Amino acid sequence: MGKGSKPTIGFWYHLAYHHGLTVGPIDAFLEFRGGDKTAWSGELTSSGTIHVNAPMLWGGEKDQGGIVGDLDVMFGEPTQVPNPYLVQTFGAQTAAWRGFSTVAFKGGRYGAMNPYPKPPSYKIRQILQGWDAPGCWYPEKAAILIHVEGPVxxxxxxxxxxxxxxxxxxxxxxxxxxxxxxxxxxxxxxxxxxxxxxxxxxxxxxxxxxxxxxxxxxxxxxxxxxxxxxxxxxxxxxxxxxxxxxxxxxxxxxxxxxxxxxxxxxxxxxxxxxxxxxxxxxxxxxxxxxxxRFLHAINPAHVLYYSRTNSDMGRESRASINDASLRAAADKLYAEGFGICPDWDPANESVEDFEKRICKLIGGSFTRSLEDGQWYLDLARGDYVLADLPILNDDDILDFKEQPAILDNAVNSVSVRYFDPQRKETIVTAPTRALGLVAAFGTIHQTTDYRAIPAADLAARIAQRDVMASATPKRVFDLATMRKTYAWRPNQYFRLQTPKRGIADMVCLVGDKQSGTLKSGAIRMKAAQDIYSLPSTGYVHVEPGVDTRPPQTPTPITAQRALEAPYVEIAAMLSRADLAALPAAVGYAMAVAANPGGDLDYTMMVADATGNYADAGRAEWCASATVVESAGYVETAFTLAGGSGLGGVAIGMGALWDDEIVRVDALDVGAGTITIGRGCADTVRQRHSAGARLWIYPTGFAYGATEYTDGEVVDVKLLPNTGSQQQDLASATALPITFGQRQARPYPPAQLRINGMSNPSSVVGAITVTGVHRDRVQQADQLVDSEMAGIGPEAGTTYTFRYFLNGSLVNTDAGLATPSSTYTPSGAGIVRVEIEAVRDGLTSYQMHVREFVVGLPLLDETGVPITTEDNQLIIMG
The missing domain is CATH 2.60.120 (Jelly Rolls)
Structure with a gap:
């Protein structure tokens, strides 16, 4: 059973709280943030509990912790009962809070080290729910999809x-x-x-x-x-x-x-x-x-309908709304993609002021008709049939004044300040300019607040509309008229026909209007030439910018390895005294991983005997690449592909290539070439297939302090961390490690030669195998490759040579003090030689293996080998 301990460096804080969101019910609960970092996101469409698992939200245990716990979301339905957790925590006087959407955090972890909790915030959607009976008016056109930059x-x-x-x-x-x-x-x-x-x-x-x-x-x-x-x-x-x-x-x-x-x-x-x-x-x-990529926003016509009729705002009967007028406006705004995300604080804004703010935004008027007493929504969009418009002529006009159209002080540059609910950020569009006026009079800039706008495209169109309205020469009239205009509403279109004033026929919009007094029945109003239609597109593109924050959603690791740590790394970690006292049966877990995306680092989790995972520490990403070529026993120069983190590699670093430890002798990152020393530490030269991954592990690896014993099997999971999140443990791949006293095993011999060759294809006659000593203790943390001079041997080390002929063991030389053996085969065929070191009953972690032909192949007169019907060589002994 592994053993180890970690010091206590601080404490987690546990919070219980109850927060109000808005008048309920709501359509959906979408996101929970702590300190403006996302702890949970999704779509909860009815009251329920969400589990927040963001222990790394503010840096984890090494910084200010994160959030882990359950959050009850109460939509505020009419049937809602008191929350059991709130009753248990705060007492039986807890209300059910019907009609209010609230959340309750149920005592989970909320930050560490810092006793001052970071403020939570919540993103919700309320479009179809929250209306008085009989429910949402005209639900088919209530929600408008708004395209946003980047994925929602x-x-x-x-x-x-x-x-x-x-x-x-x-x-x-x-x-x-x-x-x-x-x-x-x-x-x-x-x-x-x-x-x-x-x-x-x-x-x-x-x-x-x-x-x-x-x-x-x-x-x-x-x-x-x-x-x-x-x-x-x-x-x-x-x-x-x-x-x-x-x-x-x-x-x-x-x-x-x-x-x-x-x-x-x-x-x-x-x-x-x-x-x-x-x-x-x-x-x-x-x-x-x-x-x-689309955000659900609400139709402004529905906002005005709600504000005028709902019990928490205008409190008027739905019969007071002209349904046809509001439906026509809703259809127009829906077709324009004019979805908004408004807010209203009754402590700071009256219902009337709220409605005026929405009308200014959409370019419309929401007024009560003096004819039927109903509320109408009139949009300045130029949607009219000329023949159907009422006419105001000289006979109807009592007084006429035209305001001068002066453009030298007119606003000719407009930016819109809006709020992006996805980024929770206020954004100002680039200026939309009337370039002719800018050239003539200089820039006269204005930034307009439209905080209900949720997306860049709509903000740009509104800026275009406003600059056109300000910078376009238009005719404005102060009129006193007969009672004919008594029932005309602001933003209604009419035709002005006054030939004696030089206007044959002009379409105008009704502006401010006064209905007269007891002494004078004249109607006074302003009228303006129609130029206020909303453009279908804007000329300014709002640059969303580059989000310099690292991604917050962890990307699962796809390239990773876990293994028992070799002696060469343990010697680098422990002091000389601790290394000398280390029991032979003890082993340590080690892991490497390549960054799958923009993640910060990763945490190694190791399972105990009961299957419960414990945090074994965080580690940096390992520099790695794949080796393009396949490799035999002798090659040392290769080409790399798909490298990551190679800029941090230094000459002399170790690398893991399949199960072979190598040393970096030369590296050209730009050219993608590498030269290595092979067969280092307790490994031997091996064959490798093309595309095998090379891990330069000193650049970053996980190393657990827990000790494991011989024969113990543990599972390791590597969880990527972002600045605020960690991959869920259940979704990570388990990497098994079987401990086998690797750090205590003797090193295999090096400089292997068979009849003077590193890897012969055939041998005739006697087989002589030679090598040089290696010493685990003397080499310590040094990477000595297989072709360097002999070192050692370690005390008590002997060597074993095994010879197989055509698959059968035919000779064994064991207990040799030097790595040298000679054997003469009794026949011809395929010989396999295995060489390993032995000390105190432990064999080396790896052994050398070579296969070759003994004898000479039979050749035809052209020198081509002769084979049997099943393509086997014919060997001459």
Missing amino acids: SDAVLYNELAMAGDVVIGPPTPGGAYIEIDGFDPSDELVLQVVDGSYTAWSRFANDSDNGGRSWTCGVAVTSDTGATTYYLDDPSYSPAHYFPTAAEAHAYALSQPPGIFTGSTYYRLHFADWVVNLNRGGLSLKVIRRG
Whole structure:
């Protein structure tokens, strides 16, 4: 059983609180933040409990902790009962809070080290709920989707969806197999992208009909309810057309391709191709994401309807609203995509002032008619039929004054200040200018506050509207009229026809209006030429900027390893006294991982005998790359691909290549080349396939202080950390380690030679195997490669040589004081030689293995080897 301890450096704080959100009920609870960092996000659509698991939100235990615990969200339904936790914590006098949306944090962890809690904040949606009976007016047009810069939400459906030949086979044919992914809104995006580190190129056999022996990329066809078929990493013929000389090049090609993005459907079907190759010789892993890029905002017409009729605001009957007028305005605003996210504080703003603010924003008027007493919403959009407009002529006008149109002091540059609810940030658009006036009079700039605007595109259109209204020469009139205009409402259109004043026919808008006095029945009003329509597009693009904050959602690790620590690393960690006292049966866990994205670092979690995981410490990402070439026993120079963190590599550092420890002797990051010393520490030179990953582990590795004993098996999970979140433990891959006294085992001999050769293909006659000593204790933390001069031996070390002929053990030389042995085979065939070191009953962690032919192959007259019918060489003894 492992043992170890950690000092107490501080404490977690546990909070219980009850916060009010708004008048309820609400449509959905969307996000919970602490100190402006997201602790939970999703979509809760009814009262319930969410579990917040963000222990790293403010840096974890090494900084100011995070949030871990349950949050009860109470929507404020009419049937809501007192919250059991609040009753238990604060007493039986706790109210049910019907009609109010509230949250209760139930005593979980809320920060560490710092006794001052960071303020929480919440994002909710309230569009369809919260209305007085009979419910939301005109619900079909209540919610408006607003496109925002960047994703509103990302839901990872598959971290690694395997595209292997034994999963789904065939092109998209009727009745063919597929994987279906549903639950999409047509506005959502399906995103497919290759997962780094989990891709293996598919290959052809040499005798395949075409492109024999080459590697190729697998493709996927995507179909949907729209009937369209789209291909990703493939071509319309549904054949794997991308061939490459090596698997590493195929891998690099797949990673270089942009993500596949699909939208407009409610479900998608993925069809994988494996019909050219009959056997599964590789695979492709995809990350599948459902991405929402639209924000649900409310129609301003609904805001005004609510403010005038709901019991918590205007309190008027719905019969006082002209339904046709409000529906027409709602349809127009919906078509314009004019969704807003307004706020209202009754302590600082009256209902009337709130309505005026909304009307100013949308370019409309919400007024009561003097004819029928109903409320009308009139938008200045230029939507009228000329023949249907009322006419005001000379006979109706008692007094006429025209205000001079002077542009030298007119605002000619407008910015809009709005609030982005996704980023929880106030943003100011770039100026929208009337360039002609700027050139003539200089810049006269104005920044207008429209905090209900939630998105950049709408803010730019409003800025364009406002600058046009200010900078366009327009005619404004002060009129005194007969009673004909008594019932005209602000923002209604009419035709002004006064030939004696030089106006034959002009469409105008009603402005401010006074209905007269007892002494004079004349109606006084302002009228303006119509120029106020909302542009369909803006000329200024709001640059969303680059979010310099690191990503907050952890990316699962795809390239990782866990192993028992070798002696060379333990010697570097422990003092000389601790190293000398270390029992032979003790071992330590070690792990490396490559950064899968923009994550900060990772935490190594190790399971105990009961399966419970404990934090073994945080570690930096390890510099790594894949080796393009395959390798035998003698090569030392290679090409690297897909490197990360190589800028931090220093000459002389150790590296793990499969199970072989090597030393970095030269590295050119730009050229992607490396030279290494091979077979270091307790490992020997090994064969490696192309694409094997090289870990330069001194740049970053996890190392646990807990001691484990011989034969103990533990599971390790590596959890990536961002600045505020850590991957959920359950979703991480378990990496098993079996401890086997690695640090105590003797080192195998080095400089292996067979009849003077490192790796002979054939030997004739006697076999002489030689090597030089290695000494674990003397070498300590130094990386000595297999071709360097002998060191040692460690006291008590002997060597064992085993010889196999055609698969059968024919000779063993054991207990040798020097790594040297000679054996003469009794016949011809394939010889396998194994060489290992032994000390105190422990064999070396690895042993040398070589295979070669004993005897000479039979050749024909041209020098080509003669083989049997099953392609076996004929050997002469």
